[in-house]
Amino acid sequence: MPLDYRRFNGPEDSVSYKQFSTNFTRSYDELFKGLFDENGKRIDGREFTEARPLYTKTNVISQAKGSAYVELKNTKVVCSVFDPREIVGHQNEYSIYGQIYCEVKFAPFSCPRRRRGLAPDTDERALSANFKTAIQTAIQSTKFRNFQMDVFVYILEHDGACLAAAINAACLALTDAVVPMMDIFSARTAAVINNQIFVDPTEAEENLALMPTDNETNHGIITLTVIDHLRNITDLQQIGSIDADCLIKVIDILLEECAKLMPLFKDLIIDNVFEQYKEHQVYLSIKKQVNEELSNKVKEWTLIVKDK
Amino acid sequence: MEEYKVLQPFKYFNDHISVNVRPDGRKFDQQRSIKLNANSVNTADASSLIKCGKTSVVCGISLELATPKAEEPDNGFLVTNVELLPLCSSKFKPGPPSDYAQVVNNTVNDILKNSKCIDLKDLCIVSDKLAWVLYCDIACLEYDGSIIDACLATLMTSLKTLSLPHVIYDIETEEIKVDVNIRHPLKVTGLPVATSFVIYQSPDSNVALMDPTSFEEEMCGGNGANLVVCWNQGLLCGIHKFGGATLGTDGHKKLLNVAKERSKTIEEVINTCIANETSE
Amino acid sequence: MAGMLLSNAERFYIWDGVEENFRSDGRSNKDYRPMELETDVVSSASGSARLRLANTDVLVCVKTEIDTPKSDKPGLGSIEFFVDCSANATPEFEGRGGEQLANRISNLLQRAYHSSQAFNLKQLCIFEGKQCWKLYVDILILECGGNLCDAVSLAVKAALFNTRIPFVKAALMDGGNIDLQLSDDPFDSKRLEVGTAPLLVTLCRMDEENIVDPTAEEETCIAVSIVVGVSGNPALYTSSEDTTPSDHKCTTISMSGNGGILPDAMKIVIAEGITAAKCLDEALGRTLLQERNRTNLQKKDSYGFLK
Structure with a gap:
């Protein structure tokens, strides 16, 4: 990896200690057995079609216009959105659609198998492009013509289904x-390993779904994004x-x-x-109080001035 | 009130300081509420998250193995990086680290190295053959001033909760085996704590404010003009000041004491947090 | 894509044509434009192919290098795709203008070729854990006339079919290091097994109809397009009788555009994508085998860039 002169670099030959531990080199079949x-049932007690419960909280980053934190059991993701600003980069003509700039970044300590670098790599750039296609359909970009809106995502811990989170x-x-x-939209992921469908896979399941094997069974990961009212698929x-049959089954499960x-x-x-309505009411009452006091003071001072 | 703050920020700030109060209601030497949490990220070898008022910083430590440098065969590696993400504030744009981010990175690194709280010799497994690399990655999730305090506090909490797995190195075959079930805690001596101040140049006299918010930092000369005082368990271990307003020597002495008291509070917070964590 | 300015009247013309299953150039919604393919156009590369799909012109070169395999995949080689949008295609691609498009296509290809059922990386292994082949597939987009993904995937498969990997003649084991000796004869080489390599099919959605192979004008009128990568049938790529035909499976699906699609329509799109890929695969297999048989018998007339 080329040296990044603006950050501190470790030694070039450093490797994760996990590849020297005893359970690192396990065969595909062993790993597959290890999932049950x-x-x-799955090793965390879920059914094959059961997704992890989602915990979420909004307005977590006070400096951003809008933000949200999502936890899918162990997968932890923070997202923040900023106000529209001028389009960055070479802009030759007026853009009738507002642009959306997305950046998805993994924290260096977020992946269990290896440490990720601080500069965005090709995986993260591909993920950012996929993320952008998923969210841009629902946003009315004609409302901020010739402007660019920033959406940033930081993944604190990767335990599967990061894109959906x-x-x-x-x-x-x-x-x-x-x-x-x-409209609002939501997303879910499913993994297929050895013809078996796992909804909302953990990192171990996702890793096995993409592992090269000798057998000819179905394997892969599918992420689906759906908008609410029209039930349209905005991203797959x-x-x-x-194969096509398995794919159709997975799409139906993910839609649900x-x-x-x-x-x-x-x-x-x-x-x-x-x-926010309640807070606004409180704010208005305080403002009213302050204005009353101010007007009383002004009346006092006019009287004093008049006396003089 | 919000309009007043946006239209006339200097006057707004000055009106508050002249009656000995800060815009968020604190006294000059009062710090914000702190929430500290350890070991929440399972994929990191040690992690912690601090929320100091509206500043949130997360630190995660990843361990790797490497061959020591030829000129320092008994030393491991300690690599600390502070990331001011574009996520945390509109001040930071995506792309490579800005000058300010690099300055913060270097300051935190200097404090850590000079405090000698980690002996690099402890990180060496076999001299000239194998050593630990400690990658301490600090990411700012919310930026509201006093970033160096928060970074250092979260870094020290993570280091104190870190334990190194047991490594067996066969010198003849050069084979490495790691047993993740046996862990040795990392030896950390001392606990450097940084306290940030801003010095406000009011018409009467200069006033120092502890634990500034982002707005206070802007009013008092910008990002880099903070005064950072580090205490390490009763020993003064560093003062950083890059430009900005000045304060007389008496004022400075008072600040050093304030920082000393604060470092005791922060130490207590960190130790309580770690005690809670280990007892669970 | 390349900046196309269409008036509303032209857009309606295209939309209405698609509804009637009669597009502006006379094709039906499911017809491809005529294609020309030639392999082995660049002699310095291990394999190359040039594909012209009406106005779209794509050149693919494959280079082979020896590399160490990854520590967690010791018995596999690797393949890397790089797309370069040449400024010849349109002035918008000058400098870094074409970067977004290039990244999109290379991501799609990387995903499509990820599965071992699509492209088996075991055939690139020389010594397990020590040495393997690494394929660099460089794609140069010379002209942009719509439907880039399909053209690129066809050209990539043809170039890989054309690729020759030199045989390893000898290996000297010096402690842990291996010194390889490759044969100098360019014809003493093996071919890759690319029968299962995937082909990308772009299906564009206009109202309720799906069209394949959009022209550049049609691409500006669509709301949403879906790219389906479907693995090939190895039986079509060998003249021998004993290869087992395999099912066509989806190796990648990706959507782009600002619209959405109903789930039932999506299922139809996937089915149509697989059908289209089957036809393309058959045609490509036939053409490549024909070309290979011809070059084995006589020196071929190469057109290169003259046609």
């Missing part, structure tokens, strides 16, 4: 930032090798899972609106 517990965080951050949108990303997330998002957004 004694009852044949990032997209969900982006939806909530965009609503928190009061960005004009057509697939990697691996899956995405639909389950919508009421959660809507409740959160409505709660936020009520909170």
Whole structure:
């Protein structure tokens, strides 16, 4: 890797200590067995079609216009959205659509297998491009013509389904930032390993889905993004090798899972609106008080001036 | 009130300081509330998150193995990097680290190296053959002033909760085996704590404010003009000041004491956090 | 894509044509434009191919290098794609203008070739854990006439089919280091097994219709396009009878554009993509085998860049 002169670099030949531990080199079959517990369920106790519960909180970054934090059990993602600003880069003509600049970054300590570098690498740039296609459909970019809006995502811990978590965080951050949108959207991921569908895979399951094998079974990862009202698929990303029937089954399962997330998002957004309304009422009452005191003071001082 | 702050920021700030109060209601030497948490990121070998008012910083430590440098065969490596993400504030744009980010990075690194709290010889496994590399990656998630304090506090908490796995190195075959179940805690001597101040040049006299917010930093000369005082368990270990307003020697002496008291509080916070973590 | 300015009248003309299954150049919604393919155009590369799909012109070169395999995949080689949008195609690609498009296409190819069922990297291994072949696939876009992804994937498959990997004659083991000796004879080489390599099919959605192979004008009128990467059938790429035909599977799917698509429509799109890829695969296999048989018998007339 070329030296980054603006940051401190470690020695070039450093390798993760995990590749020297005893359970690093396990064969595909061993790893596959390791995904199940004694009852044949997934190792964290979930069913094959059960997704992890989603924990989310908005307005976590006070300096950003809108922000959200999403946790899918161990996968932790923060997203922030900033106000539109002038388009960066060579701009030759007026852009009738507002532009969206997306950057998805993994924290160096977020991946369990190796440390990621500080500068964005090709994986992260590809992920940012995929992330952008997923969120841009729902945003009304004609409302900020000739401007660029920034959406940043930072992945603190990678335990599978990072892109889906990032997209969900982006939806909530965009609503928190009061960005004009057509509809809310949600995303879910599924992995297919050895013809078996795993909804909302953990990092171990995702790694196995993309591992090179000798057998000819279906394997891969699919991420689906759906907008709420019209139930339109705004983004479908697939990697691996899956035949058409299996693919259709996975799409149906993911549609249901995405639909389950919508009421959660809507409740959160409505709660936020009520909170902000209450805060605004408090603010207005304080302002009224201050204005009253000010006018009283002004009356006092005019009387004093008049006496003199 | 918000309009007043945006339209006339200097007057707004001066009006507050002249009646001995800060815009967020604190006294001059009062710090913001601190929330500290350790070991929340499972993929890192040690991690911690601090929330100091509205400044949030997360630190994660990754361990790697490498061959020591030829000129220092008994030393391991300690690589610290501070990332001021574009996520945390509109002040920071995406791309390579700006000058300010590099300055913060260098300051934190200097404080850590000069405090000698980690002996690089402890990181060496086999002289001239194998040593640990400690990558300490600090990322700022929310930026509201006093970044160096928060970075250092979270870094020290992570270092104190770090334990190194047991490594067996066969000298003849040059084979490395790591047992992740046996762990040795890292030896950390001392606990450097940094305290940031800004010095406000008011018409009457110069006033020092502890633990400034981003707005206070801007009013008092910008990002780099903070006075950073480091105490390491009762020993003064560093003062950094790059430009900005000045304060007389008496004022400075008072500040040093304030910083000393604060370092005791921060030490207590860190130790309580680690005690809670280990007892769970 | 390359800046195309169309008036509203022209857009409606295109939309209405698609609805009637009669596009502006007379094709139906499922017809491809005529293609010309020639392999072995660049003699200094290990394999090369040039594809002309009406106005779209793509040149692909494959270079082979010896590399050490990754520590977690000791028995596999690697393949890397790099797309260069030449400023010849359109002045917008000058400097870093074409970077976004180039990144998109190379990401798509990297994903499509990721699975071992699409392209088996085991055939690139020389010594497990020590040495392997690394393929650098460089794609140069000479002209942009719409439907880049399909043209690029066809040219890449043809170039890989044309690639020769030198045989390893001898190996000296010196402690842990290996010194390889490769044969100097350019014809003493092996070919790659690329029968299962995927082909990308771009399906564009206009109203309720799906069209394949959009022209540059049509590309500016579409709301959403879906690229489906489908693995090939190895039986079409060898003259021998004993290769087992394999199923066509989706190796990658990616969407682009500002629109959405209903789930039922998506299922139809996937099915149509697989059908289109099957036809393309058959045609490509036939052409490549024909060309190989001809060059084995006589010296071929090469057109290169003269046609």
